[in-house]
Amino acid sequence: MSDSQELQELCAILAKCCPKLSGEFLRAILTPNELRELCQRWRIIKMLAAGKAQREIAQTLKTSLCKITRGSRELQKKNSPLLQALQIRKQLRSQ
Template sequence: MNNPMVEKNIGEMSRALARTKDPELVESFLRCLLTPAEITDIAARWALVKALDQKIPQREIAKDLGLSLCKITRGSRELKKPDSGFRRILDIFQESEKENN
């Protein structure tokens, strides 16, 4: 991005979110920060990452989530990158789910 204001503010939010241990607070913050359309879009992208991880075919994901193949391909490419943020967060989520079950 290389926009200093964006980089500064994303960094600050990331650090604040990483420090909280309260998922309800994070959810409340996201619902205050984002519009309903942005929340829907982010939720679909998270569902996309989980579906890709489950090896669901891209065309099926597109149909189920109403996403373009272009978005799905981008998500797939991001998930495969070395040290992918998608992969790391997905692994943290899956480990947390195992601990809670």
């Protein structure tokens, strides 16, 4: 199986899991550092979406501008999966 196929399989499995099991799965498969990195990247996306400046985010989260710029570029893409994820987050928070 290629990496792309493996990723598709993992996504399909996670889509079928409840949030509790998804969290347990991620904690089991990722190292603590990988999990922190994933959470950090999600924080960056949320802060960018809230209109925070990239330099402010870098200073607040003590991270590189490169990571922040990557998130910013992804948010600017038409039909960005990150924007879609933020919409889902918004729907979940309003329930």
